[in-house]
Amino acid sequence: MKRYVIAADLGGTNIKIALVKDENRIVKKSNLSTRAYKGKTSLISALSNACLEIMKEAGLRKQDILGIGIGAPGLIDSKRGIIHQLVNIKGFKEVPLKDLVEKTTGMSVFIDNDVNVMTLGELHHGAGRGAKNMVCITLGTGVGGGIVIDGRLYRGSTLSAGEIGHMPLNEKGPNCNCGGFGCMEKYVGNKYIVEVAIRKIKEGKKTAVTGLVNGDLKKITPEIISMAEKKGDRLAASVWEEIGGHLGVTVAGVINLLNPERIIVGGGIADAGKILFEAIRKTVKQRAMRLPADCAKIVKAKLGQDAGLIGAAVLVRLKGK
Ligand SMILES: [Zn+2]
Numbered sequence: 354m355k356r357y358v359i360a361a362d363l364g365g366t367n368i369k370i371a372l373v374k375d376e377n378r379i380v381k382k383s384n385l386s387t388r389a390y391k392g393k394t395s396l397i398s399a400l401s402n403a404c405l406e407i408m409k410e411a412g413l414r415k416q417d418i419l420g421i422g423i424g425a426p427g428l429i430d431s432k433r434g435i436i437h438q439l440v441n442i443k444g445f446k447e448v449p450l451k452d453l454v455e456k457t458t459g460m461s462v463f464i465d466n467d468v469n470v471m472t473l474g475e476l477h478h479g480a481g482r483g484a485k486n487m488v489c490i491t492l493g494t495g496v497g498g499g500i501v502i503d504g505r506l507y508r509g510s511t512l513s514a515g516e517i518g519h520m521p522l523n524e525k526g527p528n529c530n531c532g533g534f535g536c537m538e539k540y541v542g543n544k545y546i547v548e549v550a551i552r553k554i555k556e557g558k559k560t561a562v563t564g565l566v567n568g569d570l571k572k573i574t575p576e577i578i579s580m581a582e583k584k585g586d587r588l589a590a591s592v593w594e595e596i597g598g599h600l601g602v603t604v605a606g607v608i609n610l611l612n613p614e615r616i617i618v619g620g621g622i623a624d625a626g627k628i629l630f631e632a633i634r635k636t637v638k639q640r641a642m643r644l645p646a647d648c649a650k651i652v653k654a655k656l657g658q659d660a661g662l663i664g665a666a667v668l669v670r671l672k673g674k
Contacts, residue, residue, distance in 0.1 A: 356374055357418050358421075359422070360662040361662075362470075363425040379662060396442075397457075401453075415458075421461070423462065424465060424467040426439060426468075434462065474666075475654055476667075477667045479660065480653065481501070484615040485501075486614055488616050496517060519531045537603045543621075550573055560581065565577050576621070578625075598632055600636075601640065606641075615652060
């Protein structure tokens, strides 16, 4: 019986590979450095070899493996298994990744956008369990989204749905590299969070943040702001309140549009925790329509760093759907 799936999470820095037993038990993991490979051909063959290796190391054969699931950051045609373009990994344009890895490994391969894959993971094994309609938001350098309608991932007409980070938040806002301007990502991304903190410090407000970076404001990160907030720092708290407010406006729009029962927020920034979630909830209460807002629970993602791997395993079990 095929009880195992090989899951891969292709990132700008690392490629994580895991052997997943049954539904969601990660029994073995390995790691490759994305930057160690120059060009897509060597990277794809390293990925394929690592998949075969993790299987052999566990004493398994191809007939024990249901398939390989791969999540990657970018525009992906999950139906045909083609990568249109990747974010943070150069040289991947119109690459038939599914066919290439299938040829080298002799196993079935399913691929999808990393946020869709994470959404599947949270839906089946994390904070989304039991939900039929939900939206997943990942916060980091960029902001990603995954949409589940009637228990299934909604991918859209060109399979590119879910770009919550590029929903316009300000008609006259700054240019965004997506081609639009005033995108939500510009108001809640890592870079902006640091800018808000620096602006507040320059206004002359006292804060522990300055001490944590020894006075070098360039060293401020969202993690440091979080650290200060958890020690009761008022300025740090006000940064998260502001960011949560921006997020809340977008979440209110998403709630009015899709009427989801759950909104899952993950990614590094979600670790800011209670203060951020309270600000999101408060704004949603003020801004969203009451009936859908009362039904939508806004919760933190559960699977953390493993979401992409668990989700890639789900993708294989769903045969790419
Ligand atoms: Zn944009």
